[in-house]
Amino acid sequence: MLHWFNQKFLSPKTFYTTSSSLLPWFIAAFVLCFGYGLIAGLFFAPADYQQGDGFRIIYVHVPSAFAAMAIYSVMAVSAVLTLVFRIKIAAICMSCSAQIGAWFTFLALVTGSIWGKPMWGTWWIWDARLTSVLILLFLYLGFIALQSVITDQQNRDRAGAIVAIVGVINLPIIHYSVIWWNTLHQGPTISQFATPSIAPSMLYPLLAMIAAFLFFYAVILILCMQNQILLREIKSQWTKEVLCYDY
Amino acid sequence: MHSLQPNKLTIDNLAFERNNQFLFREINFALQAGDLLQVRGANGSGKSTLLRMLAGFIEPQGGTILWQDKSICQHRDAYQQQLHYLGHHNGIKHSLTVYENLQLHAALMTNKPEPNHLKTAIKQVDLTHVSHTQAIHLSAGQLRRLGLARLLLHPIPLWILDEPTTALDADGQALLGHLLKQHLTNGGMAIIATHQTLAILHNTKTIYLGEQHV
Amino acid sequence: MTINQLIDMGGYGAYIWTTYAITLLVFGINLFTSIHEKRRVKKMIQQYWAQPSKLT
Amino acid sequence: MFSSLFTIMRHEILMTMRQAFSWLTPLLFFVIVVCLFPLALGPDTDLLNKVAPAIIWVAALLAILMSIGNIFRSDAEEGYLDLLLLSPVPLTLLVLCKVFSHWMTNCLPLILISPLLGLLLHLNAHEEYALIITLLLGTPVLSLLGAIGAALIVGIRGHGLLLPILIMPLYIPVLIFGTGTMMAANANLPINGYFAIMGALILLSLASAPLLTGLALRIGVNQ
DSSP states (O other): HHHHHHHSSSSSSHHHHHHHHHHHHHHHHHHHHHHHHIIIIIIIIBTTTTTBBBGGHHHHHHHHHHHHHHHHHHHHHHHHHHHHHHOOOHHHHHHHHHHHHHHHHHHHHHHHHHHHHHHHSOOOOOOOOHHHHHEEEEEEHHHHHHHHOSOOOOHHHHHHHHHHHHHHHHHHHHHHHHHHHHHTTTTOOOOOOOOOOOOOOHHHHHHHHHHHHHHHHHHHHHHHHHHHHHHTTTSSSSHHHHHOOOO | OOOOOOEEEEEEEEEEETTTTTEEEEEEEEETTTOEEEOOOTTSSHHHHHHHHHHTTOOOSSEEEEETTTTTTTTTHHHHTTTTESSSSSOOOOTTTHHHHHHHHHHTTTTTOOOHHHHHHHTTTOOOGGGGGGGGGGGHHHHHHHHHHOOOOOOOOEEEESSSSTTOOOOHHHHHHHHHHHHHHHHOOEEOOOOOOSOTTTTTEEEESTTTTO | HHHHHHHGGGTTTHHHHHHHHHHHHHHHHHHHHHHHHHHHHHHHHHHHHHSSOOOO | HHHHHHHHHHHHHHHHHHHHHHHHHHHHHHHHHHEEEHHHHHOHHHHHHHHHHHHHHHHHHHHHHHHHHTTTTHHTTTTHHHHHSSSSOOHHHHHHHHHHIIIIIIIIHHHHHHHHHHHHHHHHHHHHHHHHHHHHHHHHHHHHHHHHHHHHTOOOTTTTHHHHHHHHHHHHHHHHHHHHHHHHHHOOOHHHHHHHHHHHHHHHHHHHHHHHHHHHHHHHHHO
């Protein structure tokens, strides 16, 4: 049953054609959300009463941090699908997600750091959130490093899956221990997002940006997965046929 | 050594590819109690890979391996208890003595290591004079003999030996032939990768890997 | 509201515009590499099928 | 089954003891790294007492990371790993056996010498007590998690610095709770609660790590 489902819907070829037809929609959704979020966030949302216009960094910092976390959970799910059900495209999804996730994590760190300069007067502060994101970056980089040194395709998929699973088990533990460590050391207690109720005019652009980041992830994921699929299936006849219609 | 249950190993259309190139494919054979299979081929033709696949370490990309008509993918653990694998490296810990190595191997097979049993095995492969020497001081041939001694600890139907004759002297090769014959007449089966033709035994099958022999 | 005010962002202009620039840069890198990779893969496949004897 | 597990463990420990360098090197590394810090920071008693938990824990972490990377290396080179995989004994138990013997030979010496290093860094009796208990509770977790990484890289040549990248982020909770406990001890706060948390970490890693290590080993031998 599962095998049949795998053959029918999760075969690389089906995935390739389906995702190709979905791609324009994702691009359109990304452009819409990103355009609205960018303009509304930068120009129409009112300035924060504490942070002034400086808070506008939130519209890239929070979505990138959120997307980075979300992508890691996508990776973990794909890892389970790879290891237990041996679904090929899950493995491809995992390794593609890792790259994008690492980029988003990097983005969250850099934007967080730039935000820190006007708010705290320093480029880096060991607050719980930034530290967690930093560790998340290490987890991503560890995954990528391991996958890059293994030559055999199947082993690379499975070894990566194990790392992703170990990471996702540990991530909550790391996160809470970092929070606990932060309170223990009585660090700066300025929380970036302490505002209890956020005005809708500030919130909607944020939600739009989060959606935009996730759509962007989907777009890059599809492109990256298609490349991987073509490389892996280079010997199948369909790769030749599919490319005739492609852009 | 008591007789073994009648067993059956069937290989159907086995294939292995790496980096989009087939190392081998369409490997078919069937082995029954008392059969010996020689795998021959040039260096790099995939002999070791095939043997590791038959031992259940590597998954085949195509085809099936059936043990007693059951696929080993589903029953790998049960299957792997039915085989001895002797690879390029003999699985010998260099800092242990010959005797201790066999003790360890027996423990890994969940055998109760009886001293006499171990001593007999050591004697059979003619290592008694070094039985309390650390393996690091042994020669390559002696290590190989020690590897062979492991096969004698516990009667197991399928032997998979990867180039067992390397490093063995004439006596050692004769010993190997003798042990194999004994194993086969007891109803065992063996798969051997080799460059040389072994002393012909009854029921010997041969497959060639690589292009030049087809 | 002048253009200058927009760019200045209440004194935070430098930080904000750097942040958004970096974001766009990261997005651009990701897009560029995946499209570039696609071209490379496409070429590889064309070469693969252009080889005279392909039995599989 | 248990008699064979016992035999395997005994032989593992025997092997390590015969190669003195394999258990002495991490110990010496640990001692030397700890001794470097007073030289770098200056002989200020208060300062050393304040940073002592961090120094000892980071040094212990690095020493264990160094030694755990080799836990399956010689096994793979000697073909012994194949035998482990073929054995009727569940791989999870064999891994547990190996990790336990690694802990006995590589971590226990560190723990035994740590009070001495604590003296060098001016820890008082209460802090010494906290140090020993936290190391006793924390090092098994480090060994167990490290084994996963070691198994993943077992077939890879020239992996050098890959293991720290893979494993270090996972060591962070142990590091945080280990040093946190000692800071609480330094401030004369009750520390039993911290011990409980570290105990929970041990249980969690005991439940998951050997299984994942076994999986990783099955992949590793393919290479």
